[in-house]
Amino acid sequence: MNRENKSKWSILIAVMLGSIMAPIDGSIMNIAMPTLTKVFNAPLEIVSWVSMAYLLVVSSTLLMFGRLGDIKGYRPIYQTGLLIFTVASALCGLSHSISALIAGRVFQAIGGGMLLSMAPAILTAVFPATERGKALGMNAMSVAVGLAIGPSLGGFLVSTLGWEYIFFINVPIGFIALIWAQIVLPKTYDRRDERFDTIGALLAFLFLFSLLLYINRGSQWGWTSAIGIALLALGVLSILAFIIIESRHPEPLLDLSLFKNRLFTAGTISTLLNFSAQYIMTFLTPFYLTQKGLSASTAGAVMTAFPVVMLIVSPISGILSDKIGARGLSTLGAAISALGIFLMSTLTLDSPILHIVIVLAVFGIGNGLFQSPNNSSVMGSVPRDRLGIASSFLATMRNVGMVMGIAVGGAVFSNYNQYFSITKGLPEPDAFMAAIRIAYLAGMALDILCALTSAVRGKPDIKKQED
Numbered sequence: 001m002n003r004e005n006k007s008k009w010s011i012l013i014a015v016m017l018g019s020i021m022a023p024i025d026g027s028i029m030n031i032a033m034p035t036l037t038k039v040f041n042a043p044l045e046i047v048s049w050v051s052m053a054y055l056l057v058v059s060s061t062l063l064m065f066g067r068l069g070d071i072k073g074y075r076p077i078y079q080t081g082l083l084i085f086t087v088a089s090a091l092c093g094l095s096h097s098i099s100a101l102i103a104g105r106v107f108q109a110i111g112g113g114m115l116l117s118m119a120p121a122i123l124t125a126v127f128p129a130t131e132r133g134k135a136l137g138m139n140a141m142s143v144a145v146g147l148a149i150g151p152s153l154g155g156f157l158v159s160t161l162g163w164e165y166i167f168f169i170n171v172p173i174g175f176i177a178l179i180w181a182q183i184v185l186p187k188t189y190d191r192r193d194e195r196f197d198t199i200g201a202l203l204a205f206l207f208l209f210s211l212l213l214y215i216n217r218g219s220q221w222g223w224t225s226a227i228g229i230a231l232l233a234l235g236v237l238s239i240l241a242f243i244i245i246e247s248r249h250p251e252p253l254l255d256l257s258l259f260k261n262r263l264f265t266a267g268t269i270s271t272l273l274n275f276s277a278q279y280i281m282t283f284l285t286p287f288y289l290t291q292k293g294l295s296a297s298t299a300g301a302v303m304t305a306f307p308v309v310m311l312i313v314s315p316i317s318g319i320l321s322d323k324i325g326a327r328g329l330s331t332l333g334a335a336i337s338a339l340g341i342f343l344m345s346t347l348t349l350d351s352p353i354l355h356i357v358i359v360l361a362v363f364g365i366g367n368g369l370f371q372s373p374n375n376s377s378v379m380g381s382v383p384r385d386r387l388g389i390a391s392s393f394l395a396t397m398r399n400v401g402m403v404m405g406i407a408v409g410g411a412v413f414s415n416y417n418q419y420f421s422i423t424k425g426l427p428e429p430d431a432f433m434a435a436i437r438i439a440y441l442a443g444m445a446l447d448i449l450c451a452l453t454s455a456v457r458g459k460p461d462i463k464k465q466e467d
Contacts, residue, residue, distance in 0.1 A: 008126045010184040012135055015122055016142040017177035018082055018115045021170050023143050025089075025108075026051075027150025028157070028166045031300075035163050040098040045220075052216060053102050057109035058116065059399035060208040064201040066117040066392020067253050070385060071194050074122045075185045077388075081114025082181060086174025093167035104167075117392035122185070124379040124387050130322050132380055137318020137372035144311035144368075151300040200246055200253035207238035212400065215407045219414070254389055263381035264390065266457035267326075267374050272397040272404075273450035274334060274370055279405025280443035281341055281363060282306070284413060284436055289356075291432055292349050302353060305360040306367075313368025321373035330377065331454040333369030338447035340366050345440035349429060366447075370454070377457065405443070413439040 029051050036047045069077045088108035095101035119139060127135040157165040214231040221227050246252040259265045282303070289299035321329050340363030347356060375394065382390040416438050421431035 007184060007186075008131075008135075010180075011126050012123065012138060014177060014181040014184050015078075015119045016139055017173060017180060018078065018085075019119050019139050020142045020146040021085060021089075021173055021177075022112050022115065023146030024150045024153065025166075025170060026054075027147050028154030028169075031151055031154035032158055032163050032166050035158050036098070036101075039163060040101070042098045046098060049102050050098075050105055054105045054109040054112070055216075055399065055403065056209055056212055057106050058112045059212055059396060059403070060205045061110060061113035062117045062392040062396045062399070063204045063208075063253060063389065064392075065114045066121070066388040066390075066395075067201070068196065069118050069121055069388030069392075071196060074118050074125065074388060075181075077114050078118040078122060078185070079178065079181050081111045081118065082174055082178045083111070084108070085111030085115060086171055086178065087111075089167045089170035089174065093164040093171075116395045117388065119391070120375060120379050120394065121387040121391035124391070125384065129380055133318035133321035133326075133372055133376040134315065135318070136375045136379070137315040137321075140314040140318070140368075140372050140375070141311050144307045144314060148304050148307040148311060151303070155297065155300070194251045197246075197249055197251060197253040200242060200249060203238050203242040203245065204253060207235050207242060208396065208400070210235040210238065212403050215403050218407070219411055254393065255386060258382060258386065258390065258393075261381050262456070262458050263377055266453050267330075267378035267381070268394055268397045270330065270334065270370075270374055270450050270453045270457070271378070271394060272401045273446050273453065274337065274367070274374075275398050275401025276405040276408065277337060277341060277443040277446040277450065278367060279402045280409035280439060280446070281344065281405075283406045283409050284439055285344065285360075287413075288344075288347070288436055291429065292351075294353075298353075302356055303360070305357045306364040309361045309364030310368040310371075313365050314372045317369045318372035318376065321376050326373035326377035327454065327457055329373040330370045330457075331451050333366050333371070333373070334447050334451035334454050335366070336369060337363055337366030338444045338451065340364075341440050341444040341447060345437040345444070349433065370450070374454065405446075408442060409439050412442050 033044070033047060033051075036042070036050060037044055040047065065077060065081075085108055088104055088111055092101055092104035092108060095104055120136060123135045123139060124132055153169070154166055157163075157169065210231045214228060214235065218228055243256070246254055246256050286299055286303060289302060290296075294302065317329055317333065340359060343359040343362060347359065378394050379387065379390060413435050416435035417431055420426045420434045421428060424431070426434065
């Protein structure tokens with residue numbers, strides 16, 4: 001890709017415009033769920049598939065789109081993703097039934113998978129190693145902006161214009177991003193005469209789809225129920241077949257030799273652990289704030305402390321990682337994140353709101369310090385012809401971590417809440433707080449593991465790719 005100084009920042013803007021849509025969409029959806037149950041007269045377990053269908057499809061298709069980008073070029077995959085995501089957003093807003101809305105979300109997820117898998121690859125290809133962390137940090141900032149404004153924007157749109165506009169809001173952003181990308185993204189790319197590993201892509205899809213569905217719905221359907229065992233068996237068989245085929249395929253979907261690289265392996269495992277911990281925190285904290293007696297709007301405002309601080313810290317940590325490497329920053333960030341979750345476990349129902357905001361800010365500092373250097377380390381550790389698959393694998397670990405965090409946090413909290421309230425006979429508020437403390441400590445343990453995997457990734461990054 002063209003790296004001329006005058007164009008790379010324009011390319012960054014194009015990528016940031018695409019990157020902001022998915023987090024806005026995701027954070028808005030949580031606000032809109034109660035409204036959707038009323039509008040479509042559907043139970044919550046059906047309406048929840050509006051979010052679940054998107055998450056399953058986007059997470060399960062990331063690897064195949066990453067590999068397609070390596071073969072066909074990042075520009076066409078990214079632009080196709082923008083177009084699909086934008087059109088699908090319009091179709092979602094025009095839906096007249098819950099089934100049509102879920103179908104629209106599946107279509108939207110295909111575009112989202114293309115965007116998420118290509119964004120870091122494009123930036124890594126465009127920016128030199130000395131500016132890679134800065135670029136990835138600024139892109140992370142756009143994601144944080146989306147997360148920060150999503151709840152407030154969603155509440156405003158649903159209450160004033162209607163639920164349809166939580167999807168329509170993506171349309172102007174998407175078309176602006178599409179036009180801008182058409183102008184600034186290089187029209188030439190290194191097309192390689194390689195075959196796409198269709199069998200590997202199918203096996204990867206089956207493994208991720210069954211794994212994520214099992215993790216997300218296991219407690220509801222029963223971990224050892226017939227459908228639960230079937231999903232687990234499908235996942236195990238798929239991943240075993242995937243490993244065997246990929247190890248023998250001349251042009252595999254996922255080059256398994258990448259895992260011999262300690263920077264790549266440690267960085268992606270760290271991503272999984274960090275996002276698992278992060279989503280334990282972000283999933284449970286709104287319940288704590290509600291138990292404390294805060295209104296939904298006040299709780300949403302308090303929660304924005306986390307992404308707002310990340311918005312500030314992410315680009316700074318990216319710039320620093322360009323100068324001093326990723327290991328120290330990402331390890332420190334994970335340790336601070338662990339401290340933030342530990343401090344959450346010490347809160348009570350009488351804790352002042354300012355105290356809660358400060359703790360969430362500490363957590364935001366930790367995650368902001370961790371993510372940009374870690375992403376830069378992973379993307380800088382692979383050959384240039386593997387940027388797409390590295391980018392998509394990183395995104396896959398992020399999404400799997402999100403689902404695991406929600407599942408682990410929910411399971412730990414639910415089980416211990418029953419234990420303290422039924423077995424120990426504690427009053428409901430006391431049982432609630434005792435259970436949520438243990439769940440927070442589980443998140444702290446994951447972030448401590450993340451700090452350890454970050455610390456063993458090796459020396460500060462050096463240039464792995466030709467400028």
